[in-house]
Amino acid sequence: MQINFLKFLKKNSFYKFFIVLIFLFTVLMVFRFLPQKNPKQPIAYNHKVHIETAGLQCVDCHVSVEQRAFATLPSIEICQNCHAGDPLTESEEEKKLLSYISEGKEIPWLKIYNVPDHVYFSHRRHIIKGEVTCSECHGNINEFINPVSSQFIDITMDNCMKCHEERKVTNDCLTCHR
Ligand code: HEC
Numbered sequence: 001m002q003i004n005f006l007k008f009l010k011k012n013s014f015y016k017f018f019i020v021l022i023f024l025f026t027v028l029m030v031f032r033f034l035p036q037k038n039p040k041q042p043i044a045y046n047h048k049v050h051i052e053t054a055g056l057q058c059v060d061c062h063v064s065v066e067q068r069a070f071a072t073l074p075s076i077e078i079c080q081n082c083h084a085g086d087p088l089t090e091s092e093e094e095k096k097l098l099s100y101i102s103e104g105k106e107i108p109w110l111k112i113y114n115v116p117d118h119v120y121f122s123h124r125r126h127i128i129k130g131e132v133t134c135s136e137c138h139g140n141i142n143e144f145i146n147p148v149s150s151q152f153i154d155i156t157m158d159n160c161m162k163c164h165e166e167r168k169v170t171n172d173c174l175t176c177h178r
């Protein structure tokens with residue numbers, strides 16, 4: 001029985017080849033669903049066009065950045081102020097936006113910058129009291145024609161503390177861990 005099976009395999013090396021192929025294909029499929037290093041935003045949003053052509057400022061979309069801890073990502077209501085009736089461009093990306101709007105669905109933007117729950121970070125504190133500019137932490141967003149897909153400076157404890165040291169801000173554990 002065993003010998004027969006071996007003979008069968010020898011005679012049928014084509015099948016073995018096939019099994020290897022199926023295995024490789026499965027591995028590839030599994031990799032496709034693992035988290036990617038450059039996550040894709042649902043719409044290829046363009047910062048530059050909105051700042052230069054539409055004349056918007058950061059706070060028009062990231063509405064609580066000067067008042068609260070969180071800057072927030074914009075809801076479609078903000079986009080709707082300008083993108084409601086006829087499309088403004090030929091862009092496929094704008095078509096996607098208009099279909100979210102007509103279905104009344106929020107756009108599931110991915111948040112790229114995150115601090116864990118045990119860390120306290122406030123935009124207001126940094127921008128208003130600290131006079132730190134957006135670009136020091138996020139890069140020159142004014143020039144971004146592609147959506148934000150990675151962190152400009154890595155949000156790590158070391159990087160927070162490095163700047164605090166330079167600007168003589170306290171690095172007491174309890175300022176950031178409450
Ligand atoms: C103050 C008006 C205004 C608001 C608010 C606004 N847009 Fe736009 N948007 C424009 C204008 C003007 C253009 C066309 C620019 C041009 O002529 O190329 C545009 C173009 C676009 C395009 C296609 C052009 C490209 O380069 O991709 C997309 C997609 C888009 N907007 C998405 C959004 C989203 C998403 C929001 C909400 C977060 C939003 N817009 C909010 C005015 C606005």
Ligand code: HEC
Pocket residue numbers: 058059062065069070071072073111112113114115121123126127132133134135136137138155
């Ligand atoms: C000192 C560094 C620093 C500065 C300055 C800064 N940010 Fe942030 N930003 C962060 C960190 C850290 C996070 C992640 C915060 C979190 O997850 O709680 C973040 C998150 C964000 C987010 C994601 C949404 C959110 O609320 O978490 C947006 C949008 C944003 N920042 C916009 C801005 C804008 C606009 C400015 C300038 C007006 C700015 N940031 C200035 C560090 C900074």
Ligand code: HEC
Pocket residue numbers: 115119120121122125126129130131132136137155156159160161163164167169170175176
């Ligand atoms: C580019 C420089 C810079 C970076 C990066 C930075 N900070 Fe700050 N931070 C400041 C400045 C300047 C102040 C002082 C603001 C003030 O005068 O109250 C401050 C103040 C603070 C305070 C309030 C301190 C107090 O006295 O109560 C906290 C909390 C804080 N930062 C947390 C963070 C965390 C968490 C990170 C990293 C995710 C971070 N900061 C990254 C510059 C920075």
Ligand code: HEC
Pocket residue numbers: 041045046047050051056057058059060061062073074109110111112113114134135138141142146147148149
């Ligand atoms: C018309 C609305 C609009 C304006 C104006 C705008 N943004 Fe945004 N911003 C968005 C949208 C939509 C996203 C999510 C898509 C992306 O990542 O590009 C975003 C994402 C971001 C993020 C990434 C946050 C995260 O954690 O995912 C940062 C940082 C940011 N914006 C900073 C800025 C700064 C700085 C300015 C001013 C120079 C600005 N934005 C102006 C709509 C806007």
Ligand code: HEC
Pocket residue numbers: 115116119155156157158160161164170171172173174175176177
């Ligand atoms: C300026 C802000 C800041 C200060 C001051 C600070 N931390 Fe942190 N800490 C962070 C941030 C942001 C993270 C999360 C990102 C990371 O893990 O690098 C973190 C993460 C941690 C973690 C979790 C690490 C992990 O692997 O999950 C520990 C433990 C910690 N900090 C301890 C401390 C101690 C002890 C001190 C005082 C000596 C301190 N921190 C001071 C910002 C700060």
